[in-house]
Amino acid sequence: MVSRRALVTDGPDVGAVAGNWAVVGSRCVDVTELNPAPTPAEVFAYFQTLPLPQLTTTVQPPGGTVLVGLPTIFYTDAPTEQVFTVDIRGFVVVITAGAQSFTWHTGNGDAVVTSDGPGAPYPxxxxxYDYTSGTYSTYLTVTWGGTFTVDGSAPVDIGGTTTTDGPTVQLTAVQAHAVLTNPYD
Structure with a gap:
C-alpha cells in the first residue's frame, strides 16, 4: 500500500490575523493590581513564624549557685538582631527583627525584671535580682519587633511584635556564713 501526502496551500499565511480582528494599537498594561505587593499584615504573619533565636540567660556568679544578700546579675550576649529574606508571592521581602524588650523570669513566684537592653556582666x-534561700528556674523572654522592605523599598515598621522564651537556667541561692579563723594556726 502506498501512502500519498498532499501539500495544503489553501488558508491564511502563518502568523496572519484570522477572522474579524484588527490591530488598533499596542500599550503596556500595569499588572500591579493583579499581584500587589505584600501588605504589612501578610509580612507580620510571616514574621510570627520566623525561627527567631531563643536567647540564653547568663548568670553571675557562674556555676548555678548564687548568694543571698548579693545581687545576681543577668545578661545575654546572644545577637539581638536577625535578618531574614523571604519570598512572598514572588516579591523579595527582607525582614530585620530586633529585640525590643527583655523580661527576666527570676523563678521566684511572679517576680520579673524587665529591661530594654540585653544586660551586661560585672562590673x-x-x-x-536579690534572691532568698532556695532553688529557682530562671529564663528570658524576648519581645521582637522590626522592619521590612519589599524588593528594595524603604523600610516599613512591622505592625506588631512576637516573643521567644530562652532555655531555663537552674539556680540555688545559698546563705553565706562568716567563719572566724585564727591566722596564727
Missing part, C-alpha cells in the same frame, strides 16, 4: 551590670 557594668544593668539587670540584677
Amino acid at each position: 557594668d551590670e544593668t539587670v540584677t
Whole structure:
C-alpha cells in the first residue's frame, strides 16, 4: 500500500490575523493590581513564624549557685538582631527583627525584671535580682519587633511584635556564713 501526502496551500499565511480582528494599537498594561505587593499584615504573619533565636540567660556568679544578700546579675550576649529574606508571592521581602524588650523570669513566684537592653556582666551590670534561700528556674523572654522592605523599598515598621522564651537556667541561692579563723594556726 502506498501512502500519498498532499501539500495544503489553501488558508491564511502563518502568523496572519484570522477572522474579524484588527490591530488598533499596542500599550503596556500595569499588572500591579493583579499581584500587589505584600501588605504589612501578610509580612507580620510571616514574621510570627520566623525561627527567631531563643536567647540564653547568663548568670553571675557562674556555676548555678548564687548568694543571698548579693545581687545576681543577668545578661545575654546572644545577637539581638536577625535578618531574614523571604519570598512572598514572588516579591523579595527582607525582614530585620530586633529585640525590643527583655523580661527576666527570676523563678521566684511572679517576680520579673524587665529591661530594654540585653544586660551586661560585672562590673557594668544593668539587670540584677536579690534572691532568698532556695532553688529557682530562671529564663528570658524576648519581645521582637522590626522592619521590612519589599524588593528594595524603604523600610516599613512591622505592625506588631512576637516573643521567644530562652532555655531555663537552674539556680540555688545559698546563705553565706562568716567563719572566724585564727591566722596564727
